[in-house]
Amino acid sequence: xxxxxxxxxxxxxxxxxxxxxxxxxxxxxxxxxxxxxxxxxxxxxxxxxxxxxxxxxxxxxxxxxxxxxxxxxxxxxxxxxxxxxxxxxxxxxxxxxxxxxxxxxxxxxxxxxxxxxxxxxxxxxxxxxxxxxxxxxxxxxxxxxxxxxxxxxxxxxxxxxxxxxxxxxxxxxxxxxxxxxxxxxxxxxxxxxxxxxxxxxxxxxxxxxxxxxxxxxxxxxxxxxxxxxxxxxxxxxxxxxxxxxxxxxxxxxxxxxxxxxxxxxxxxxxxxxxxxxxxxxxxxxxxxxxxxxxxxxxxxxxxxxxxxxxxxxxxxxxxxxxxxxxxxxxxxxxxxxxxxxxxxxxxxxxxxxxxxxxxxxxxxxxxxxxxxxxxxxxxxxxxxxxxxxxxxxxxxxxxxxxx
Amino acid sequence: xxxxxxxxxxxxxxxxxxxxxxxxxxxxxxxxxxxxxxxxxxxxxxxxxxxxxxxxxxxxxxxxxxxxxxxxxxxxxxxxxxxxxxxxxxxxxxxxxxxxxxxxxxxxxxxxxxx
Numbered sequence: 001x002x003x004x005x006x007x008x009x010x011x012x013x014x015x016x017x018x019x020x021x022x023x024x025x026x027x028x029x030x031x032x033x034x035x036x037x038x039x040x041x042x043x044x045x046x047x048x049x050x051x052x053x054x055x056x057x058x059x060x061x062x063x064x065x066x067x068x069x070x071x072x073x074x075x076x077x078x079x080x081x082x083x084x085x086x087x088x089x090x091x092x093x094x095x096x097x098x099x100x101x102x103x104x105x106x107x108x109x110x111x112x113x114x115x116x117x118x119x120x121x122x123x124x125x126x127x128x129x130x131x132x133x134x135x136x137x138x139x140x141x142x143x144x145x146x147x148x149x150x151x152x153x154x155x156x157x158x159x160x161x162x163x164x165x166x167x168x169x170x171x172x173x174x175x176x177x178x179x180x181x182x183x184x185x186x187x188x189x190x191x192x193x194x195x196x197x198x199x200x201x202x203x204x205x206x207x208x209x210x211x212x213x214x215x216x217x218x219x220x221x222x223x224x225x226x227x228x229x230x231x232x233x234x235x236x237x238x239x240x241x242x243x244x245x246x247x248x249x250x251x252x253x254x255x256x257x258x259x260x261x262x263x264x265x266x267x268x269x270x271x272x273x274x275x276x277x278x279x280x281x282x283x284x285x286x287x288x289x290x291x292x293x294x295x296x297x298x299x300x301x302x303x304x305x306x307x308x309x310x311x312x313x314x315x316x317x318x319x320x321x322x323x324x325x326x327x328x329x330x331x332x333x334x335x336x337x338x339x340x341x342x343x344x345x346x347x348x349x350x351x352x353x354x355x356x357x358x359x360x361x362x363x364x365x366x367x368x369x370x371x372x373x374x375x376x377x378x379x380x381x382x383x384x385x386x387x388x389x390x391x392x393x394x395x396x397x398x399x400x401x402x403x
Numbered sequence: 404x405x406x407x408x409x410x411x412x413x414x415x416x417x418x419x420x421x422x423x424x425x426x427x428x429x430x431x432x433x434x435x436x437x438x439x440x441x442x443x444x445x446x447x448x449x450x451x452x453x454x455x456x457x458x459x460x461x462x463x464x465x466x467x468x469x470x471x472x473x474x475x476x477x478x479x480x481x482x483x484x485x486x487x488x489x490x491x492x493x494x495x496x497x498x499x500x501x502x503x504x505x506x507x508x509x510x511x512x513x514x515x516x517x518x
Contacts, residue, residue: 010427136428
């Protein structure tokens with residue numbers, strides 16, 4: 001009688017229910033909706049524990065959460081007016097199929113709401129993780145390496161902004177204009193999971209999986225089915241496919257050339273390449289295209305030595321054109337060193353005056369130390385500075401081992 | 404396995420603050436623990452019982468007052484009937500039961516007087 005729930009069922013139901021109910025009663029009641037959904041999950045915990053999971057757990061949760069919302073709104077005499085204007089939906093009359101078909105729209109509407117320009121930028125990722133991914137404030141704090149108080153503050157700012165926004169739905173054109181901001185938030189969620197070396201692997205995978213889930217949602221909807229979305233998905237799949245080989249058994253960081261390529265997941269690389277092919281359409285070439293292209297070159301290379309370095313050098317040049325950053329030159333130099341040798345790479349780097357922040361960065365020292373070492377010149381000054389400036393112990397260990 | 408025991412779940416009635424509330428993921432983990440416990444002791448559970456609402460009435464002769472006893476620090480939040488060979492076995496079942504922090508389980512053997 002007791003069926004096992006799929007992994008993250010409660011968390012994803014949370015996101016689905018908040019999106020559905022917020023659409024019905026309006027974003028200004030977001031907090032009330034979140035409480036109602038939380039209450040429904042708690043009720044499920046009590047009831048399902050004893051009687052087993054119902055046949056249609058999602059419909060059960062929707063019914064309870066919906067009732068919770070209605071009674072919470074009724075409790076407030078002022079708010080009861082919106083019930084008259086927007087009479088409670090008789091859930092029993094709605095078919096499960098209809099509910100399922102609107103879920104997609106509701107989730108996307110919520111994702112766009114989280115990326116509205118009235119919400120401060122640092123609040124967007126937090127409200128998205130809370131409402132769409134069902135993370136609690138302390139789980140978010142844990143994942144973004146900040147305090148619970150700060151997460152709470154950022155959430156409140158987002159909720160106030162959404163409340164003051166009114167209920168005017170953005171037009172199709174307005175939503176299209178918001179796409180870059182939506183892409184950016186999804187990209188941030190992914191990078192928090194992918195780049196962070198501070199959290200354990202399970203937590204990092206959760207964030208990258210969530211980012212892929214949101215981007216897939218976007219790609220499957222006419223509004224978001226754009227080359228940039230496909231490129232973003234390609235990039236995330238191609239990185240995620242290789243993530244398990246980035247660390248050794250003791251959690252130490254492995255460089256690309258040290259990684260065991262047999263650990264890379266061919267099915268996910270395949271998926272990434274499929275999205276990349278779909279992204280090669282239309283006139284846009286975004287930073288996601290360039291980054292996905294670089295990841296793809298690494299993914300299909302049989303070995304480090306056999307990597308198509310000239311293609312990667314070219315992609316870094318294109319990346320710098322659409323998303324200029326002095327870091328691109330540094331990364332490109334690493335590829336140039338493999339392609340045409342360390343001397344050429346050094347000459348290219350020497351020709352560029354780095355901004356002060358990069359000049360003082362451990363990354364630049366690490367690249368210089370490596371390139372100088374490979375040309376047989378003294379490099380210890382850079383080595384010492386790189387190791388001293390390493391932001392984490394894991395990175396320090398790699399530098400000590402490799403330089 | 405002939406004895407039957409009443410499990411009384413006692414907890415302080417104070418509702419937990421929002422920050423102490425479980426996340427969806429934690430609730431799912433808790434449910435998985437419950438299901439594992441239920442499967443393991445399926446033969447022992449006679450009656451799954453129920454949770455009790457926090458309201459109540461205390462009737463004493465002609466006096467009816469609101470209850471449960473307001474002075475009590477811990478109120479009974481739920482009950483369950485379990486069969487076991489002895490108090491020792493019943494206590495093991497109780498100890499293995501997933502429970503929130505600060506909750507106390509009282510075990511009383513049923514006398515069987517009305518059977």
